[in-house]
Amino acid sequence: xxxxxxxxxxxxxxxxxxxxxxxxxxxxxxxxxxxxxxxxxxxxxxxxxxxxxxxxxxxxxxxxxxxxxxxxxxxxxxxxxxxxxxxxxxxxxxxxxxxxxxxxxxxxxxxxxxxxxxxxxxxxxxxxxxxxxxxxxxxxxxxxxxxxxxxxxxxxxxxxxxxxxxxxxxxxxxxxxxxxxxxxxxxxxxxxxxxxxxxx
Amino acid sequence: xxxxxxxxxxxxxxxxxxxxxxxxxxxxxxxxxxxxxxxxxxxxxxxxxxxxxxxxxxxxxxxxxxxxxxxxxxxxxxxxxxxxxxxxxxxxxxxxxxxxxxxxxxxxxxxxxxxxxxxxxxxxxxxxxxxxxxxxxxxxxxxxxxxxxxxxxxxxxxxxxxxxxxxxxxxxxxxxxxxxxxxxxxxxxxxxxxxxxxxxxxxxxxxxxxxxxxxxxxxxxxxxxxxxxxxxxxxxxxxxxxxxxxxxxxxxxxxxxxxxxxxxxxxxxxxxxxxxxxxxxxxxxxxxxxxxxxxxxxxxxxxxxxxxxxxxxxxxxxxxxxxxxxxxxxxxxxxxxxxxxxxxxxxxxxxxxxxxxxxxxxxxxxxxxxxxxxxxxxxxxxxxxxxxxxxxxxxxxxxxxxxxxxxxxxxxxxxxxxxxxxxxxxxxxxxxxxxxxxxxxxxxxxxxxxxxxxxxxxxxxxxxxxxxxxxxxxxxxxxxxxxxxxxxxxxxxxxxxxxxxxxxxxxxxxxxxxxxxxxxxxxxxxxxxxxxxxxxxxxxxxxxxxxxxxxx
Numbered sequence: 001x002x003x004x005x006x007x008x009x010x011x012x013x014x015x016x017x018x019x020x021x022x023x024x025x026x027x028x029x030x031x032x033x034x035x036x037x038x039x040x041x042x043x044x045x046x047x048x049x050x051x052x053x054x055x056x057x058x059x060x061x062x063x064x065x066x067x068x069x070x071x072x073x074x075x076x077x078x079x080x081x082x083x084x085x086x087x088x089x090x091x092x093x094x095x096x097x098x099x100x101x102x103x104x105x106x107x108x109x110x111x112x113x114x115x116x117x118x119x120x121x122x123x124x125x126x127x128x129x130x131x132x133x134x135x136x137x138x139x140x141x142x143x144x145x146x147x148x149x150x151x152x153x154x155x156x157x158x159x160x161x162x163x164x165x166x167x168x169x170x171x172x173x174x175x176x177x178x179x180x181x182x183x184x185x186x187x188x189x190x191x192x193x194x195x196x197x198x199x200x
Numbered sequence: 201x202x203x204x205x206x207x208x209x210x211x212x213x214x215x216x217x218x219x220x221x222x223x224x225x226x227x228x229x230x231x232x233x234x235x236x237x238x239x240x241x242x243x244x245x246x247x248x249x250x251x252x253x254x255x256x257x258x259x260x261x262x263x264x265x266x267x268x269x270x271x272x273x274x275x276x277x278x279x280x281x282x283x284x285x286x287x288x289x290x291x292x293x294x295x296x297x298x299x300x301x302x303x304x305x306x307x308x309x310x311x312x313x314x315x316x317x318x319x320x321x322x323x324x325x326x327x328x329x330x331x332x333x334x335x336x337x338x339x340x341x342x343x344x345x346x347x348x349x350x351x352x353x354x355x356x357x358x359x360x361x362x363x364x365x366x367x368x369x370x371x372x373x374x375x376x377x378x379x380x381x382x383x384x385x386x387x388x389x390x391x392x393x394x395x396x397x398x399x400x401x402x403x404x405x406x407x408x409x410x411x412x413x414x415x416x417x418x419x420x421x422x423x424x425x426x427x428x429x430x431x432x433x434x435x436x437x438x439x440x441x442x443x444x445x446x447x448x449x450x451x452x453x454x455x456x457x458x459x460x461x462x463x464x465x466x467x468x469x470x471x472x473x474x475x476x477x478x479x480x481x482x483x484x485x486x487x488x489x490x491x492x493x494x495x496x497x498x499x500x501x502x503x504x505x506x507x508x509x510x511x512x513x514x515x516x517x518x519x520x521x522x523x524x525x526x527x528x529x530x531x532x533x534x535x536x537x538x539x540x541x542x543x544x545x546x547x548x549x550x551x552x553x554x555x556x557x558x559x560x561x562x563x564x565x566x567x568x569x570x571x572x573x574x575x576x577x578x579x580x581x582x583x584x585x586x587x588x589x590x591x592x593x594x595x596x597x598x599x600x601x602x603x604x605x606x607x608x609x610x611x612x613x614x615x616x617x618x619x620x621x622x623x624x625x626x627x628x629x630x631x632x633x634x635x636x637x638x639x640x641x642x643x644x645x646x647x648x649x650x651x652x653x654x655x656x657x658x659x660x661x662x663x664x665x666x667x668x669x670x671x672x673x674x675x676x677x678x679x680x681x682x683x684x685x686x687x688x689x690x691x692x693x694x695x696x697x698x699x700x701x702x703x704x705x706x707x708x709x710x711x712x713x714x715x716x717x718x719x720x721x722x723x724x725x726x727x728x729x730x731x732x733x734x735x736x737x738x739x740x741x742x743x744x745x746x747x748x749x750x751x752x
Binding site for chain 2: 029031038042121126127133179182184185194
C-alpha cells in the first residue's frame with residue numbers, strides 16, 4: 001500500500017511528485033549513548049554535494065527540496081509561473097534563514113513540511129510560522145512520519161493536507177481531524193479562543 | 201473553585217474517547233510501543249516497575265470534597281486503596297491495570313477530572329501557591345491566571361510534542377511559595393509604578409540533572425499579554441530546543457547556551473507577530489474566571505477560644521506548625537501532614553482521603569488543596585473549630601505536627617516504584633523519620649526542608665532542600681549524595697554537594713551529624729538554612745568525613 005493523501009476530509013489522488021534528495025552515506029551519530037534520532041535546527045543537511053546531485057524531471061508538478069529549489073531557481077522561473085513547482089522542507093530547516101532567498105511564498109501552490117519522526121513537534125511551529133508570520137495562503141502539506149494522532153494538531157497549526165505514512169489506515173486518520181470539537185485556544189484554523197467564540 | 205461548562209466537559213469526554221481509541225489500537229498492535237509511548241505519556245500513563253502508573257491532574261492543587269471522594273473510590277476499585285500526592289500537586293496511582301485506564305478516566309470525567317498532560321513532552325500542570333486566596337500579601341489570586349493558562353495549554357496544537365516536558369508556575373504574592381525561579385517559565389505578579397498589575401517573567405529555571413535558577417526574560421509584562429508571551433517563548437523553544445539528547449532538551453539548556461539576551465531577542469521577534477492577537481486576554485475574561493474563586497461566606501466575630509487549650513501540648517505543637525495565618529480574622533489555614541513516621545511521604549489511604557473530604561465539608565467549605573510539599577490543606581477553618589478539627593483528624597493520623605520541620609520530607613516514589621530511579625527514596629525518608637521521632641527534639645531543630653530524589657530527574661526537588669539527598673548509582677549499588685544550602689522561595693538557591701556519597705544504612709546517622717553541627721553553631725533563633733549560609737559547608741564536611749571533631 002502506498003501513502004494516501006488526505007485533503008478536505010477525503011482520500012484524494014496526489015498529482016504531485018515528491019523529489020527526494022540524492023542519497024549519500026549518512027553518518028550515524030550518538031548522544032548520551034543513543035542514536036541521534038533528530039537533526040538539530042540549523043544543521044547543515046542536506047549538504048551542498050547532496051543538493052547539487054539531486055535530479056528531477058523537467059515536466060509535471062514536482063515538489064522540490066527547499067535547497068534544491070534555491071539552487072535552480074533561475075531556470076525554474078517559467079515553471080513556477082505555470083504553478084508546477086512546490087517546495088518541501090524538513091523540520092530542522094530554519095524558514096527564517098531561507099525566506100529572503102525564495103521570494104514570495106504564495107508563488108508556490110504547495111509547500112510541504114517533512115517530519116522524520118512522529119515525536120518531532122517542530123512541524124507544528126513551522127506550520128504556524130508559514131501561515132502567521134509569512135502569510136502563506138496555499139496548500140500546506142504534512143509529509144513523512146504522519147500518523148492519525150498528529151493530524152488534529154497539524155490541522156490546527158495551519159496544515160490542510162496530510163500524506164499519511166505508508167501502510168497506515170488513512171480512513172482512520174481522517175477521523176482524527178475531529179478528535180476535539182471545541183478547542184480552548186485560538187490557533188490557525190480557529191483563530192479565536194473558546195471564550196471569545198462562545199458566551200461562557 | 202472552577203466549574204466546568206459544556207465546553208470543558210466536552211473536551212474531557214472527547215479525550216477519554218480518543219485515549220480509548222489509542223489504547224485499542226495499541227492493544228491490537230496497530231500502534232508500536234514507540235508510537236504509543238508519547239500518546240500514553242500525554243495521558244499520565246507510565247509503564248513502571250510493577251504495573252502502569254497513572255498520574256491524575258489536580259489543576260493548581262485544588263480539589264472539591266466530591267473529587268477527593270472519587271479519588272478514594274478509584275484507589276479502592278482500581279488500585280490498592282491508596283494514592284500518592286506528588287510535588288506537582290497531582291495524584292498518582294501505582295497499581296492500575298492498563299486495560300482499565302479508560303474506565304478510570306471515564307469515572308474521573310464525571311467529577312471534572314482527567315489525566316491530560318500530566319506527563320510527556322508537553323505543557324504540564326500549572327502550579328501555584330497552596331495558600332492562594334487566603335494569604336494577606338496577595339496581588340492577585342494566582343489560580344485565576346493558572347486556570348486561564350490551563351485552558352490555553354490544554355491540547356495546545358503547537359506544543360503537543362515539545363523537545364521535553366515544560367512546567368509553568370505562578371505566584372501572586374510577594375512571598376513566593378510556588379518556586380517560580382525553578383520552572384521552565386515562572387510568572388511573578390506585582391503592581392507596577394502606574395498601579396497596574398504586571399508580571400515579571402522568569403525563564404529557564406529548573407531542577408533535574410542540571411539545576412539552574414531561572415533568568416528574568418521580561419521585567420514587566422502587562423498581564424493581558426501573558427498567553428501570547430508564553431506562546432512566543434514556547435515557539436522558540438519548540439524550534440530550537442535540543443531534540444538530539446534528552447538530557448539537554450529542557451529549555452534551561454537552550455537559554456544557557458544562547459545566553460538570556462540572545463534568547464530574549466528570538467522571543468521578542470516571534471512575539472511581535474502575535475502580540476495583541478486573539479489569545480490576548482482582557483479584564484472581562486479575567487473577571488469571568490475570577491468569579492469562580494470568589495470568597496466563601498466567611499463568618500464574622502468568631503470567638504477566639506484557643507486559650508482554653510494552652511495546656512494541651514500536642515495541640516499546641518500542631519497549632520504552631522500545621523496552621524497558617526489567614527487574611528480573614530478568626531480563620532486559619534490548616535495543613536494535614538502526609539508525613540507521619542512509618543508512612544511513605546505523600547501517600548494517603550482511601551479512608552484518609554474520605555476523612556479529609558468529610559472534614560472539608562464540615563470545616564472548610566468543601567475544598568481541599570494539595571501542596572507541592574505533598575500535604576493536604578483545608579484553607580478556611582474557623583479558629584474556634586480548630587480543636588474539634590484536630591481531635592477528629594487525629595483519629596485518621598493526619599495531625600503529625602511536623603510541617604516545615606525535618607520530618608516533613610519531600611520525597612519522590614523512588615526505586616520502589618519508579619523505573620527511572622537509581623535508588624530507593626521512601627525507605628531513606630522513613631529511616632530518617634524514625635530517628636527524629638521525638639517531637640520536642642524536632643521542634644527544637646526548627647524549620648528545615650529535607651528533600652529526597654531517587655535520581656537526577658529530581659522529582660523530590662532535592663536541589664532546593666536545605667538538606668538534599670539524591671540517589672545515585674555506583675557500580676550497580678544504591679548510594680546517596682548529600683547537598684546542603686538549597687532553598688526555595690524568593691531567595692532560591694541550589695544546594696552544594698558536601699562530598700562522596702553514602703550507603704542507605706549510613707544516611708540517618710549522616711543527617712544526625714549535620715543536625716549536631718547546626719545545633720552547636722547556631723545563633724539564637726537562627727534557622728538551619730541561615731546557619732548553613734553563615735558558616736558554610738566546611739564545618740559539616742569536617743565533622744561528617746571525620747577530618748576533625750568539630751562538635752564538642
